[in-house]
Amino acid sequence: MLFLMIRAVAFDCDGVLTDNGSSWQMIHKHFSTGAEDDEKHQKTLRKFLDGEISEGDFVEHDIAMWRKSRSEIHRDDIMRCYSGTGLMEGAREVVQSLKERGVFVAIVSSGVDLFVGAIASMLKVDDWVANGFEWDDDGALVRGLPTRVYTHDKGKMVEKLVRINGLDPAEVVSVGDSGTDLSMKIEGSKFIGFNPTRERSIEEFEEAGVPVVRGKDLRMIWNHIFPEEDFFPN
Ligand SMILES: [Mg+2]
CATH class of the missing domain: 3.40.50.1000 (HAD superfamily/HAD-like)
Structure with missing residues (x-):
């Protein structure tokens, strides 16, 4: 051969x-306000993995959720999710x-x-x-x-x-x-x-x-x- x-x-x-x-999941964890958020995120993640919603929709859905806990999100806030x-x-x-x-x-x-x-x-x-x-x-x-x-x-x-x-x-x-x-x-x-x-x-x-x-x-x-x-x- x-x-x-x-x-x-x-x-x-x-x-x-x-x-x-997942580096996306880490941002979610950082901004999550509790079990209800986590559940929603998991549900969307499953839909995404099953190909029911697009990558873009998944990200927009997540961003909307992060904004609930912080209206303005800075680049440094995202980097902080990865410290450690x-x-x-x-x-x-x-x-x-x-x-x-x-x-x-x-x-x-x-x-x-x-x-x-x-x-x-x-x-x-x-x-x-x-x-x-x-x-x-x-x-x-x-x-x-x-x-x-x-x-x-x-x-x-x-x-x-x-x-x-x-x-x-x-x-x-x-x-x-x-x-x-x-x-x-x-x-x-x-x-x-x-x-x-x-x-x-x-x-x-x-x-x-x-x-x-x-x-x-x-x-x-x-x-x-x-x-x-x-x-x-x-
Ligand atoms: Mg991987």
């Missing part, structure tokens, strides 16, 4: 490069080692751009894309930006990555923790499931027959990217 060398890795952010749940959120164990080492080998490292996240952008510059990845907000000149929240990364169709961005960098899909690996991240696995490319937490994601990974790494150390994906190597390089 002929192995094509891996030349690019596309990472999901929330739960893969960083040790957190750390990188996934091994994330720095994996990204650095990939880059040392000349592998292109990208983040394709449908999470919040303020958060994902901070992680992207911390890890010095080559490219990143996420969703986010429009701010006024004083840094106050105006509205959600049009969706760039669709949770159910992240492959569009992986295809773009392939096109822009002149890659063969077989040279690309995507890494995600959710069933929806399987949409990153464009035709001919590879996918690694990393530390899935939701039952639904575990089932979807099993159904798709992709390799799954359990546990919270990103270094464990290494021999799925480089099967001829048993261990992460020291």
